[in-house]
Amino acid sequence: MTARDVLVVGGGPAGAATAAFAARSGLSVLLVDRAVFPRHKACAEYLSPEAARDLEALGVLEEVEAAGAAKLTGFRLVSDDGAAVIGRFAGSSGFTPFRPYGLALSRARLDSIVLQAAARAGAEVRQGVALERLLVEDGVVRGGLLRDAGRRWKETARAVVGADGLNSLVARTLGLARRSSPRRLALVAHLMGVAGMEDYGEMFAGRGRYVGIAPIEDGLVNAAAVVPVADARAVASDAARFFFKQLGRAPELRRRMAGARLARKVMIAGPFARTTRRAVADGALLVGDAADFFDPFTGEGIFAALRGGRLAAETLAAALARGEATREALRPYAFARRRAFLGKWVLERIVGLGATLPLVMRGFTRRLARRAHVVDLWVGAAGDSVPVRTLFAPRHLAAFVV
Numbered sequence: 001m002t003a004r005d006v007l008v009v010g011g012g013p014a015g016a017a018t019a020a021f022a023a024r025s026g027l028s029v030l031l032v033d034r035a036v037f038p039r040h041k042a043c044a045e046y047l048s049p050e051a052a053r054d055l056e057a058l059g060v061l062e063e064v065e066a067a068g069a070a071k072l073t074g075f076r077l078v079s080d081d082g083a084a085v086i087g088r089f090a091g092s093s094g095f096t097p098f099r100p101y102g103l104a105l106s107r108a109r110l111d112s113i114v115l116q117a118a119a120r121a122g123a124e125v126r127q128g129v130a131l132e133r134l135l136v137e138d139g140v141v142r143g144g145l146l147r148d149a150g151r152r153w154k155e156t157a158r159a160v161v162g163a164d165g166l167n168s169l170v171a172r173t174l175g176l177a178r179r180s181s182p183r184r185l186a187l188v189a190h191l192m193g194v195a196g197m198e199d200y201g202e203m204f205a206g207r208g209r210y211v212g213i214a215p216i217e218d219g220l221v222n223a224a225a226v227v228p229v230a231d232a233r234a235v236a237s238d239a240a241r242f243f244f245k246q247l248g249r250a251p252e253l254r255r256r257m258a259g260a261r262l263a264r265k266v267m268i269a270g271p272f273a274r275t276t277r278r279a280v281a282d283g284a285l286l287v288g289d290a291a292d293f294f295d296p297f298t299g300e301g302i303f304a305a306l307r308g309g310r311l312a313a314e315t316l317a318a319a320l321a322r323g324e325a326t327r328e329a330l331r332p333y334a335f336a337r338r339r340a341f342l343g344k345w346v347l348e349r350i351v352g353l354g355a356t357l358p359l360v361m362r363g364f365t366r367r368l369a370r371r372a373h374v375v376d377l378w379v380g381a382a383g384d385s386v387p388v389r390t391l392f393a394p395r396h397l398a399a400f401v402v
Helices: 013-024 051-058 061-066 107-121 169-173 229-237 239-247 251-256 301-322 327-354 358-369 372-382 388-392 394-400
Strands: 004-009 029-033 070-072 074-078 084-088 102-104 124-127 130-137 140-147 152-162 177-179 184-192 201-206 209-215 221-228 261-269 274-276 284-286
Touching: 004 013, 004 140, 004 301, 013 029, 013 051, 013 107, 013 152, 013 301, 029 107, 051 061, 051 102, 051 301, 061 107, 070 209, 074 358, 074 372, 084 358, 084 372, 107 124, 130 152, 130 169, 152 169, 152 301, 169 284, 184 229, 184 239, 201 358, 209 239, 221 229, 221 239, 229 239, 239 261, 284 301, 301 327, 327 358, 327 372, 327 388, 358 372, 372 388, 388 394
Parallel strands: 004 029, 004 152, 029 124, 074 201, 152 284
Antiparallel strands: 070 102, 074 084, 130 140, 140 152, 177 274, 184 221, 184 261, 201 209, 209 221
16 A cells, blocks of 8 residues: 555644645645544634634635634733733734734634645545554554544554644654643533623633633634633533533622523533643654643634644655655754744743732733733733733833832
8 A cells, every 4th residue: 555645633723734734735645533523622712813824824714704703802801809901912012913803713613614624735534533553663653543433444654643632642652742730621611691792802810720701603602711620520520510600700700691501511621731742753743732732821722733733734745855754854843833832832831820820910910901002912922923022021021010
């Protein structure tokens, strides 16, 4: 059997983007996912303004917007004492985002759109097909043993892409997966009847936990409660009851949720804080959440998936044109990821660790409220259109001490 150029494991935004861009470069690509699309996914379902650049490159930006994606012009941050501040993507002085708004669309719709783009680009897409194990010879990944409802077979490939999410089998098989801290879970649901929704997302910080809400399509609201992994037993006993209890911790949210009801069951994701020792190996690389996922507070997941898929495809095309997808040949992907995401890695750790400390968030919110331009810069950095280093310029840091 002739080996394919690339076997992509996982059909979410990371895998579908990798497959689409790789196929466009002339590589033969097979993408497999154990799920059958459309399918729901526990996710904040937010795409930063910069993610629109990758959607446009994929040729699906208009389709995503036509699918009903809500346009988010910024974010509102609320500390546990009720102090609040709003930042706008378009207000980041000196920085023009690719779009002056982010997008929010259910993963059931978004993933199907991006997966169809991969198929249109020439990738073969097979749904309902799972990776059972990698094929490894002399330490080099050569493909995978796949299975569907009726059979099992070996699929050889010159390179394998692990885009199989937070608990990536590819990363675990290669011994690359690592845990870090803090360990948290997310409970995510779609709600109807939430009062007071505007054209921005909202984050409500609390001790050891936080809640995020944002409008998505069809009048729905995506609501996510992020809690310590120590709450796992309480979550398991009655996820819906626990979920609404978390939403009710903030007095403002308790009022606004008075008439809310579930439009989709509560889904659970995590534990978070998974990293990898490296994102490349001989014959394989990792993209999206399979490569790393720290905390969802800054909402970088889908952007990192799309942009990471683009970087992965570029590296694969160059490596395979020269010969083998060795670890050394794939090393440019690791460098490209670092250039693209290092600032966000720093920001998400600062914000993710501070978001659940009430004294920190109270001071942060109150000081930001006195400096509207600095608020916009922080929101712009979270939206991937403002370089994170800008936040640490002396004149901007002064906002927190003056």
